[in-house]
Amino acid sequence: MGINERIKCAYLGPKGTFSEMASIRYFKEKADFIPVSSISEVFDKVREKLVDFGIVPIENSVEGSVNMSMDLLSEVSDILVVGECVVPVRHFLVSFEDIDLQSIKKVYSHQQAIGQCSKFIKNKLNHPEIIFTASTAVACELIKEETNSAAIASENVIKIYNPNVLAEDIQDSDNNLTRFFVITSSKNLPPLNKDLKYKTSIICSPKHNRAGVLYSMLESFQKKNINLTRIESRPTKKQLGEYLFYIDFEGHINDEGVKEALSELKEMSAFFKILGSYPIW
Known part of the structure; x- marks a missing residue:
């Protein structure tokens, strides 16, 4: 970007959506916000570098994961997660x-x-x-x-x-929160800030579908005393009974313990993708 160019951020529109609320909460006045018609279009805008960032919902405390976002994170290349934002939901x-x-x-x-x-x-x-x-x-x-x-x-x-x-306030739970990911192309990586605590997100699937395989894969984190904050599974869409595991944990990919744990996990994985490290919201 040029020195006077403003950041462009795509979100699921139109104006007034929770995605717009998350975008404004995360970037404040630092960005121009561009509404698009679908979550997949947010990914397309970012991948094609028509915008600098995108905001996509990833999970809700009541309804669970947003499957469209999860699937696109595994399928779309050259996309990295560089931030998260949590928005309280009132309906x-x-x-x-x-x-x-x-x-x-x-x-x-x-x-x-x-x-x-x-x-x-x-x-x-x-x-x-x-x-x-x-x-x-x-x-x-x-x-x-x-x-x-x-x-x-x-x-x-x-x-x-x-x-x-x-x-007013017709949501089932008073503790209704939606978590959003901030995504970008690989050229827009922010610098590491050592004063902040980080979280990392990855996707993996085991080489061999056998009893205890997930425990074996997660043992790498336990040995390095790395705290897991989220584990979700999604079908690979290739064969019945095969799953991708989405894992969030505390720490940055540059941390020595994290590097070692991810190296061990990669050896056990048929599919392995680091989505990114980002400051904890």
């Missing part, structure tokens, strides 16, 4: 009509938002049709012309579209 039921909850026939929202409000939908609404949308902001667009409809949306979306708020 609101909104409509452009003055409507009773029992009269709502359709509820629109992102699949994650629907899942995070399942108890409210079951207990407070009258069996509405559920329609998944690309984002909570898109949901608000769609209900403008739809009678007897409502959307589940964020506070930011409410500020943009100004609908009627039918119910």
Whole structure:
């Protein structure tokens, strides 16, 4: 980038989504934010170097991992994780009509938002049709012309579209948090800051699918006293029963103990990818 050029960051849009909230929370006023229509498009923009960074959701404390982001992290080359951001999630039921909850026939929202409000939908609404949308902001667009409809949306979306708020804080859990990854191309690596504590993310799969194989792979971390903070699995999509393991742990890839543990793990892996090291949020 030139000396006067601003950082460009792509996120899952449109404006008002939790991804935009995460982008602003992470970069503050240092970046120009570019909404795109899908998580895969965020990856495409970063990989093609049309933006400097992208923000993608990776996991939610209620609904678990965001599978699309996890799959793309393993499939897309020349992408590194250089940061994380955690955003508290509040959901609101909104409509452009003055409507009773029992009269709502359709509820629109992102699949994650629907899942995070399942108890409210079951207990407070009258069996509405559920329609998944690309984002909570898109949901608000769609209900403008739809009678007897409502959307589940964020506070930011409410500020943009100004609908009627039918119910506040409808999420199932008060401790509802979404974690986002900051991704970039390999040429945008930030320098190591020795004053910060770091976390590292990797993906691996075992060479041989046998009993106790995951324990054997993780033993390398135990021997080096490395604290694991997250383990998730996803199908390799090649053969039934074969999985990729997504592992987060405390430490930086330049730490001697981490280097040794990863070297041992790589020897046991058929697939091995270091996603990146980044400051703990």
